[in-house]
Amino acid sequence: MAELEIETEVTGNVWKILCQVGDQVVEEQELIILESMKMEIPVEAPQAGRVKAICVNESDPVDEGQIVVILET
Numbered sequence: 566m567a568e569l570e571i572e573t574e575v576t577g578n579v580w581k582i583l584c585q586v587g588d589q590v591v592e593e594q595e596l597i598i599l600e601s602m603k604m605e606i607p608v609e610a611p612q613a614g615r616v617k618a619i620c621v622n623e624s625d626p627v628d629e630g631q632i633v634v635i636l637e638t
Contacts, residue, residue: 568617571634573608577601579625584634588616596634599627614638 580600584590590610597608597619614636621633 566637569611569614569636569638570632571596571608571611571636573599573627573629573631573633575599575601575606576629577606577627579621579623579627579633580605582619582621582623584616584619586616586619590614590616590636597621608633610634610636612636612638 577599579597581598584596591613592610594610595607596610599606616634617637618635621627
């Protein structure tokens with residue numbers, strides 16, 4: 566199985582984590598919601614897979630390009 570690292574596209578804070586390690590997810594499923602400048606920005610799965618790791622916690626600050634989820638595809 567290949568691993569896919571999912572990164573943030575913006576700087577902000579982790580508002581909500583919508584998945585758990587071991588979850589099967591589908592392409593475009595929302596995994597995490599970030600809050601940046603009073604806006605909610607979803608981080609979606611670019612393809613289907615299984616959540617191998619979640620690299621952040623709710624309320625954590627994140628930088629653009631930071632890895633937040635690792636999927637096994």
